[in-house]
Amino acid sequence: MTEPKPNTPLILPSTSRNLPDFKKSVKLKYVKLGYHHLITHGMYVFITPLVFVIAVQLSTFSLQDLYDLWEHLQYNLISVIICSALLVFLSTVYFVTRPSPVYLVNFSCYKPEESRKCTRRMFVDQSRLTGIFTEENLAFQRKILERSGLGDSTYLPEAVLNIPPNLSMKEARKEAEDVMYGAIDELFAKTAVKTKDIGILVVNYSLFNPTPSLSAMIINHYKLRGNIVSYNFGGMGCSAGLISIALAKDLLQVYPNSYALVVSMENITLNWYFGNDRSKLISNCLF
Known part of the structure; x- marks a missing residue:
């Protein structure tokens, strides 16, 4: 008798091995x-x-x-x-196939009260009063401020201006409400657009994303219509503003004869860095 041969699987040569790797050869x-x-x-x-x-x-x-x-x-x-x-x-x-024209009706930027104005010297002095930053890092922040383009007419939220700073979820939500409602109220006053005419709402906030969302807060505050199409962006950095505009433009192609409200902002209260890591101190002096 002949000894039985062990069963070996039949492996066919893969044709894909002979093909070029398009992921590397083509962008x-x-x-x-x-x-x-x-x-x-x-x-x-x-x-x-x-x-x-x-x-x-x-x-x-x-x-x-x-x-x-x-x-x-x-x-x-x-x-x-x-x-x-x-x-x-x-x-x-x-x-039918040509895109509908999209127009910018108007825009508005929020401007706080004069009591929230913070000069560069005031910023450094109040940072020193916290007792957290070293003199070397205070000098570093002063140098960054001088080169950042922020002038003496820059504003900060009340929670950060307080000594000691009052950093809490309540204060962060108050800052968000002040900025959102202040800018939107001014925009509605400029355009005379009714709140029920808003069919699309796009809100982007990079670092502050509470529950309920900021888009839900705007819808409830202004009693926007029930079938509004709303989006809430978070954690997308500085590009979120451009992405929001592009999204609103695309949505207006799907929902013509409507208005889109885009709210783009940032929150400082809960995102202020109190420490001496210089790589993290830069954000305090830029935003």
Whole structure:
């Protein structure tokens, strides 16, 4: 008897091993960008060559050819109906697929009371009174302030200006309400837009994300309509403002004949750093 051979699995050579790694050879972000432009402007990409071909063909026609074509259309009802239907179809496709225009009605920036104004010297003096920062780090913060572009007309929340600072969730929520409602009230006064006309609400706050959300606070405070489309962004940094505008623009394509309210802000009360790590002190002097 022959000794039975052990069962060995049959492994077929994978064809993928012979293919190039497209993730390394191709910049996928450029492929995605090209695909986005192709889909967005697809109608123009396909219609432009067609119009060019028709224009070239018509350029070869003589006056007699055009007269014969007109005579043919006059006495051929089917051709007239087909051409008219095609023209109506193309016009409908154009008006349906083209993006609706989006306009900026107005904007508003919140300006606090004069009592919250904090000069650079006042900032350094109050930081010294906390007894937390070393003299070296106070000098470091003073240097950053001079180069940051913040002037002597910068404002801080009451909780940070207090000695000692009163950092709490209540004070952080109060700061958020002051900024949100102050800017929105001024905006409504400028535009005379009714709160019930707001169909889209986009709020972005990077570091402060309480429950209930800030978008819910705005909806309840202004009694916005029940079917409003609301978004609340958090933790997205400085890019959240641009993303919010882009999102509002896209949503207005889906919900035309409406108003979008975009609220972009930041909260300082609970995000002030009290320590001597210089890498973290920079944020105190920039925002």
